[in-house]
Amino acid sequence: MSVLMRKRTGPIGAPDSCCADLVPVKVAQLNDFLTQHAGKSAMVIPALQHAQALFGYVPPEAMQMIAEALRTPYARVYGVATFYAQFRLQPAGRRTVRVCMGTACHVRGAGSVLSAWSEALGVKPGGTTADGEITLEQVSCLGACGLAPTVMVDSTTHGRLTPGKVKQVVSSLRKA
Ligand code: FES
Structure with missing residues (x-):
């Protein structure tokens, strides 16, 4: 099943709805990547890098998708994204x-x-x-x-x- 189609069961603090503000084609590209690596918790960093390459930053909705697809707690994905300076959690300024x-x-x-x-x-x-x-x-x-x-x-x-x-x-x- 597509990551996007799965019913959300994320932890408290994770976004409630997926991707309304994100470019659909990029969401689909992230979904394709995650589908290829479904269940592989070791892919958290490459998945975050992929999300950042697509969106220019790592939005919370992408972290939720990664958590669900890689079957990893949202808190761990968030922890990795905030630990490494390479990840941007907000869109870049002009x-x-x-x-x-x-x-x-x-x-x-x-x-x-x-x-x-x-x-x-x-x-x-x-x-x-x-x-x-x-x-x-x-x-x-x-x-x-x-x-x-x-x-x-x-x-x-x-x-x-x-x-x-x-x-x-x-x-x-x-x-x-
Ligand atoms: S160390 Fe600052 S420019 Fe090289």
């Missing part, structure tokens, strides 16, 4: 800020730069601003170590950032 936390950037103060971004945008790394505009991510290297600490805003690289400079970049971002 703009993306990637703060490098690689070694070269780390030793030159990337931690305080990341904190400054987080404070200025009001989100933790991995989160998206309340208006859905800007997603803040932390990455391991942007390939511009000579400019450390480095941040990429969309496709523009900003080097030698300080918390003070972050405020200037944020204010120009807000005006753009």
Whole structure:
């Protein structure tokens, strides 16, 4: 039986209805993937990766589908999705800020730069601003170590950032 056709019997905290807000063709593609791996609880991470590739993030409805198809508790699927930084639980914003936390950037103060971004945008790394505009991510290297600490805003690289400079970049971002 298709994952989508099965009566929902998920645990408290799992979504009550499946996929009303998701693109049907992508739901069908996830369903196909899950049908191929039905009952294989070891496939949780590949299934989450597949869902994220399809939707751009891992919606709760996809986690519910994965839990049911792989016969794994929803809490475990949710736990895996929240444990690994590679998984996004919200749609990405229109703009993306990637703060490098690689070694070269780390030793030159990337931690305080990341904190400054987080404070200025009001989100933790991995989160998206309340208006859905800007997603803040932390990455391991942007390939511009000579400019450390480095941040990429969309496709523009900003080097030698300080918390003070972050405020200037944020204010120009807000005006753009
Ligand atoms: S470590 Fe930050 S750009 Fe390479």
